[in-house]
Amino acid sequence: MASQFAVSGLTKTYGSNVVVDQLDLEIEQGEFLVLLGPSGCGKTTTLRCLAGLETPQGGSISFDGRHVFDASTKTDVPAHKRNIGMVFQSYALWPHMTVRDNIRYPLKVRKLKQAIADGAVEKAAEMVDCGALLDRYPSQLSGGQQQRVAVARGLVAQPDLVLFDEPLSNLDARLRDQVRSQIHQLHQSLGFTAVFVTHDQAEAFALADRIAIMKSGRIEQYDAPEHVFENPVSEYVAAFIGMGNRLELRRAHDGWNTSANDVIDLSNASVRDRADEGTAAVARFRPDDVQMHASMDDVPAGNVALHAELVTYEYAGRHFDVLVKTGTEQLALRASAAEHSATLRASDPGTPMVISFSPSSLRVYADPDAAAVTVPELVAPGVGDRS
Amino acid sequence: MATATATATATAGGSVKSFSISRQWQARIGYAILIAVLAYLVVLPMIRLQMLAFEDGGAGYRTQYGRYDVAEAIWTTIALALGSLVIAMVLGTVLAFAASRLPEKLGWLRIVPILPIVMPAVANIVGWAFLLSPGPGYLNVLLRKLPWWSGTDTGPIDVYTIPWIVILTGFGLTSFVYLFVSSGMQNISSEHLEAAQVSGSSTVGIFFKIVLPLLRPSLIYGGGIALLLGLGQFTGPLLLGQNSGVKVLTTEMYRRVSESPSDFAAAAAAGSPLVIFGLVLVLVQKVLLGNQTRFVTHGGKAFASSTGRATWATATVVIFSMFALVIPLIGLIIVSLTPYWSGSLSWGLLTLDNFRELWSTSAITESVVTSVLTSLGAVIICIPIGYALANLLVRGRRFKILALLADLMTALPLGIPAVIFGVGFLLTYTEPPFILYGTRTVIILVYIVLMLPFATRMQMTAMLALGNTYNEASATSGASPFVTTLRIMLPLMRPTVLSAVALMFILLTHEFAASLLVRASTTQVMGTLLFDMWQNGSYPMVAAMALLMTAVTTIGVAIAMLVGGRNVLSKL
Numbered sequence: 001m002a003s004q005f006a007v008s009g010l011t012k013t014y015g016s017n018v019v020v021d022q023l024d025l026e027i028e029q030g031e032f033l034v035l036l037g038p039s040g041c042g043k044t045t046t047l048r049c050l051a052g053l054e055t056p057q058g059g060s061i062s063f064d065g066r067h068v069f070d071a072s073t074k075t076d077v078p079a080h081k082r083n084i085g086m087v088f089q090s091y092a093l094w095p096h097m098t099v100r101d102n103i104r105y106p107l108k109v110r111k112l113k114q115a116i117a118d119g120a121v122e123k124a125a126e127m128v129d130c131g132a133l134l135d136r137y138p139s140q141l142s143g144g145q146q147q148r149v150a151v152a153r154g155l156v157a158q159p160d161l162v163l164f165d166e167p168l169s170n171l172d173a174r175l176r177d178q179v180r181s182q183i184h185q186l187h188q189s190l191g192f193t194a195v196f197v198t199h200d201q202a203e204a205f206a207l208a209d210r211i212a213i214m215k216s217g218r219i220e221q222y223d224a225p226e227h228v229f230e231n232p233v234s235e236y237v238a239a240f241i242g243m244g245n246r247l248e249l250r251r252a253h254d255g256w257n258t259s260a261n262d263v264i265d266l267s268n269a270s271v272r273d274r275a276d277e278g279t280a281a282v283a284r285f286r287p288d289d290v291q292m293h294a295s296m297d298d299v300p301a302g303n304v305a306l307h308a309e310l311v312t313y314e315y316a317g318r319h320f321d322v323l324v325k326t327g328t329e330q331l332a333l334r335a336s337a338a339e340h341s342a343t344l345r346a347s348d349p350g351t352p353m354v355i356s357f358s359p360s361s362l363r364v365y366a367d368p369d370a371a372a373v374t375v376p377e378l379v380a381p382g383v384g385d386r387s
Numbered sequence: 388m389a390t391a392t393a394t395a396t397a398t399a400g401g402s403v404k405s406f407s408i409s410r411q412w413q414a415r416i417g418y419a420i421l422i423a424v425l426a427y428l429v430v431l432p433m434i435r436l437q438m439l440a441f442e443d444g445g446a447g448y449r450t451q452y453g454r455y456d457v458a459e460a461i462w463t464t465i466a467l468a469l470g471s472l473v474i475a476m477v478l479g480t481v482l483a484f485a486a487s488r489l490p491e492k493l494g495w496l497r498i499v500p501i502l503p504i505v506m507p508a509v510a511n512i513v514g515w516a517f518l519l520s521p522g523p524g525y526l527n528v529l530l531r532k533l534p535w536w537s538g539t540d541t542g543p544i545d546v547y548t549i550p551w552i553v554i555l556t557g558f559g560l561t562s563f564v565y566l567f568v569s570s571g572m573q574n575i576s577s578e579h580l581e582a583a584q585v586s587g588s589s590t591v592g593i594f595f596k597i598v599l600p601l602l603r604p605s606l607i608y609g610g611g612i613a614l615l616l617g618l619g620q621f622t623g624p625l626l627l628g629q630n631s632g633v634k635v636l637t638t639e640m641y642r643r644v645s646e647s648p649s650d651f652a653a654a655a656a657a658g659s660p661l662v663i664f665g666l667v668l669v670l671v672q673k674v675l676l677g678n679q680t681r682f683v684t685h686g687g688k689a690f691a692s693s694t695g696r697a698t699w700a701t702a703t704v705v706i707f708s709m710f711a712l713v714i715p716l717i718g719l720i721i722v723s724l725t726p727y728w729s730g731s732l733s734w735g736l737l738t739l740d741n742f743r744e745l746w747s748t749s750a751i752t753e754s755v756v757t758s759v760l761t762s763l764g765a766v767i768i769c770i771p772i773g774y775a776l777a778n779l780l781v782r783g784r785r786f787k788i789l790a791l792l793a794d795l796m797t798a799l800p801l802g803i804p805a806v807i808f809g810v811g812f813l814l815t816y817t818e819p820p821f822i823l824y825g826t827r828t829v830i831i832l833v834y835i836v837l838m839l840p841f842a843t844r845m846q847m848t849a850m851l852a853l854g855n856t857y858n859e860a861s862a863t864s865g866a867s868p869f870v871t872t873l874r875i876m877l878p879l880m881r882p883t884v885l886s887a888v889a890l891m892f893i894l895l896t897h898e899f900a901a902s903l904l905v906r907a908s909t910t911q912v913m914g915t916l917l918f919d920m921w922q923n924g925s926y927p928m929v930a931a932m933a934l935l936m937t938a939v940t941t942i943g944v945a946i947a948m949l950v951g952g953r954n955v956l957s958k959l
Contacts (some may be wrong), residue, residue, distance in 0.1 A: 096879060
């Protein structure tokens, strides 16, 4: 089946700097795609190429089977003829127009008089709870209101594709959640096709039908949020989606050695563990999968236990965010406040302690620093495969 | 799960016309035509001048630089430029700092140092001449009442000498430096100063270690402009120095052209050092400023207005306005109300006859009409040209060479003195293919050239400040570039455009140097007519005319403020 929107071999360079590198992407009708990655990974440039605001050097982009950009035939449909809507990080509401005029603008310049007559402007404003603000100017609105109006402006003409360029980044934390959930509801009820750029994994997981994680102008993983969360294909992806803890491992005859020379036995976690002795690898896991114990005796059966010493801790309500050190590596964990408050408050930095985690929570990758060694069976889709 | 390459997308390839390429070429051709027209206006007169100067084996250069007094003229030019630059830089920076320290209530005083721009240079100069002329100058008469200067008929001050020409020119340039430095100061937030304070810096230390370094771009830019204006200074040396034998290169040019037989080749040669230096300065400034984003300071509160007693600040601004504006105006008013100019004054002699004569002389009313029409005409033509050039400079990444040429074209009229353009236009437009001498058209053309830098740079600054997002939001909403310009860019740039109109109107109704060369006896603007009166010695009429010029400008600015809001002037 042909995808509604297809990007193929997209390449964009600034001078000698390759920002988007031979990128392929397909977006289905009604899909909410999130481009996720750190700053400088090319996600915004990709979005702007889709919008027609940047001219790529190579590749093609097609909307509904029709090329809007094709380097080989020198086709480049300008932004205003692509039938898109776009929501910007800085809102970009025109300050000299009222909210009504701002929302009406896409209908007006596309000469959709019938829609205006049918009250599309008012409906769009109602959709984002801004119906009462129609006659105000943008400078009289809060940041959250401005961005909701900008969303209404992006959707009002029912474009083929709606593009979001980090629309929540300028909002403070509380407003960010509100506007995010509003965008999610709108997508569920209206079913528009969207591409949403962000560097925030929580936003990506909350909104996406599919997530494309980008690295250096290429897509590293393109998958449903659950798959990305459970089975990150590379250490880069794992680190980016919250597997903040990193342990360097080396194959020994009886298991895997940490830098503190503790031995981790991964054989119980149905690991296809046939690596040669001396092979280097890296394990990634989440802070919430790590537990803290008073002594070795409290470690649950089947868990891997490690000796560590306390570095620091921070109170965070129901839990403590604890930082410990094992060997040369620092690991983060979450300790239940009810259980560990008294112990932690009485401990100085350097206090010895025991931590443990289930081997199945680990994802193990060939160590990128040990370039010569490859461990194909350890790489994707994750060693501790629970399936 | 990894993305498969699209296969079904090739079906419609090529069915869509290649919009972008042809659009891009349309724009490229449009810009190229505009630049070619501007090059004809700006560059051709300069080339004609040089060709003439090099004719007959450089006869023009030999005539001009073989003269016994050429070294003196060059030395005077440099002294005038450097002297007035120092005065303007010190006063301008001090005034800008003082203006930023004004108490809240007196914040409106911030506009006062700009007001001398509203007063025409010719009016200012003759105003001071009426006060400080060694014989009948009113201030000299007063000073001679003091015991140690009594018993003489002349002095103690002689405004017709080089030091006083330098001082008065310096006053005139101070407002320009003030404009640049105070806008630079607005970029320094109070948090920058407080950070230095809590790190242990004293007030003086903060000024020298934080404020001055952050002001560097404004100081270099403002200083560069002041130096160029000082080198090209014409009004002061001509009006004050003509009879006392003070010569600078610009007045030499004027003399060569106005004496008979006129010698354009020698005039062109006389102007060459100024042209070369102007070009060098423009280039050096670009290199020195380099990456301006380094000096962009971020957010925070605006430059803190002082809470303490800032009497020194208020006093500085008020005293400057006295010298730059009030005192010369008083000189003009006194002379304009007397039947003849002499050192003595009595109430019984005061009369309005001079103003009555202004209204009844058709040459004068005609000069007002010509001034207003040519200024407005030039402004109306210049604003869209400036918009197009600013657009090219800001968004013209695709048109590198054209953008470079546009940059050059808008820098040249700033680097090259107006007198030289006047001579060049006189030479170019008294010959085929366009014989325009004596028409208002040639005045409008030279005015357009002189205003190109202002029209372009003010709009460019506004575009840079607005950024690209408003345009992109419009494009992604489905609006064509034309609709975007009409509905988004123009409304957002309205305040800037009106400010530019106001500034250009002020500068043009005052214009003297270039006008003096391209005018004909039948086509006069206000400034050139005033000069003729000055030459004829009808001083009370000169004073009345100078006041009339100031009034016309003030009315123009008032209209601009009515239309564009009260901020029009402060946006300058």
